[in-house]
Amino acid sequence: MPKPLSSHSSLSTPTSDSGFAYSRPFFESLADIALAHAGKLGGTDAGVEVSEGCGLSVSVRNGELENVERNRDKSLGVTVYVGHKRGNASTSDFSPAAIAQTVRAAYDIARFTAEDTFASLPDEADIAPVADRSRALDLFHPWAVTSEQAAKLALECEAAALSVDKRITNSEGAAVSAQQSQFFSAHTHGFRGGYASSRHSLSVSPIAGKGDDMQRDAWYSSQRKASDLASAQAVGRYAAERALSRLKSRKISTRECPVLFESPLAAGLLGTFVQAVSGGSLYRKSSFLLDSLGKQVPFPSRLGKPSEYAKMVEAIYSSMQAGEVIASAPQVAPVADEIMKAGGYQVPTPAGVDPNFPQPASPMQSVGMQAAAAGPVDIPESGNTSPMFPANPGSPAAGDDQGIESDRM
Numbered sequence: 001m002p003k004p005l006s007s008h009s010s011l012s013t014p015t016s017d018s019g020f021a022y023s024r025p026f027f028e029s030l031a032d033i034a035l036a037h038a039g040k041l042g043g044t045d046a047g048v049e050v051s052e053g054c055g056l057s058v059s060v061r062n063g064e065l066e067n068v069e070r071n072r073d074k075s076l077g078v079t080v081y082v083g084h085k086r087g088n089a090s091t092s093d094f095s096p097a098a099i100a101q102t103v104r105a106a107y108d109i110a111r112f113t114a115e116d117t118f119a120s121l122p123d124e125a126d127i128a129p130v131a132d133r134s135r136a137l138d139l140f141h142p143w144a145v146t147s148e149q150a151a152k153l154a155l156e157c158e159a160a161a162l163s164v165d166k167r168i169t170n171s172e173g174a175a176v177s178a179q180q181s182q183f184f185s186a187h188t189h190g191f192r193g194g195y196a197s198s199r200h201s202l203s204v205s206p207i208a209g210k211g212d213d214m215q216r217d218a219w220y221s222s223q224r225k226a227s228d229l230a231s232a233q234a235v236g237r238y239a240a241e242r243a244l245s246r247l248k249s250r251k252i253s254t255r256e257c258p259v260l261f262e263s264p265l266a267a268g269l270l271g272t273f274v275q276a277v278s279g280g281s282l283y284r285k286s287s288f289l290l291d292s293l294g295k296q297v298p299f300p301s302r303l304g305k306p307s308e309y310a311k312m313v314e315a316i317y318s319s320m321q322a323g324e325v326i327a328s329a330p331q332v333a334p335v336a337d338e339i340m341k342a343g344g345y346q347v348p349t350p351a352g353v354d355p356n357f358p359q360p361a362s363p364m365q366s367v368g369m370q371a372a373a374a375g376p377v378d379i380p381e382s383g384n385t386s387p388m389f390p391a392n393p394g395s396p397a398a399g400d401d402q403g404i405e406s407d408r409m
Helices: 024-041 095-112 149-163 233-245 269-276 279-283 304-321 329-341
Strands: 046-060 064-082 085-091 168-187 190-208 213-215 217-225
Touching: 024 046, 024 064, 024 095, 024 190, 046 085, 046 149, 064 095, 085 095, 095 149, 095 217, 149 168, 149 190, 149 233, 168 217, 168 233, 269 329
Parallel strands: none
Antiparallel strands: 046 064, 046 168, 064 085, 168 190, 190 213, 190 217
């Protein structure tokens, strides 16, 4: 077990003007104190994570300031192992007494918890080398935005959405968020590492229509670096177009048919699978993949051939290169027809009659997707103004995104 540092009061001051309240050496000293105390209590292994986060969130609605929030959080979480029994506890108090009490709570929980053969730290051979732990990932870009500047940006975004069409009748508001965090993690098998990261966003949610025919949609831009955010005008305009595309939508009857998912929604499909195979879901027996180890994942049998999907990707990519939003039937229908043929379905007639089912259906209904009415979004030669296609696709950090999942399907 590591020995605790004799004093750490001088280490609490950040080494640079980063916006954080604590320094990396201070976090390391807290981790050492917790690990040492876990060893004294009789823990066979232990792991600690110390973190803090801070930021600003500003929201507006219908042209007026609604909320200004500043957050600053900190936490120390410890896991203590007694053999193959594990206990967890956390605290937001960084005093030595509070840390000792938290480690004691985790140790007591471990002593009275049922043994789990797989409850253990990673083997030392599986721990990342020191060189890999210190690799610069370019994840931290603090944004020194004031509440006034954030409010102005949010108001511009909402105004852009409301000005698109007279059918945009209301707004659920726009928001700007600037967040950053840092952490340090260590355990008794030798790992020590951590990093700082940032995440900034701009979003708006307009409402289209009146009376019983009202629809809401939203869009956002989210980046590590504030300068990579899409413009307020582009985010607002596209959010309004998405809301307008939902007006006069129709439902299809219960049926089995090919489905085309728009990209923000499709990105969430893998999350459903990951959740189903997670240890917690399997332990609670709440997964639809329970007892499915070594079995084929149950997906529909008629998904089409890879060549047809390659054609679809090529068509979508070509449209993206032209700066178009993939949201209208003429852009997707030809590829959809190919997918239907590959899946063993007949293509609907030009009159809109679906030969696969007795009732008439529109071409887009037959593939389980309602066409949106939004037109193309022009991409200027310079300047990052499109919410979907940045001017420099290679500039955002890995994992950055420009969109929000919608319940359109």
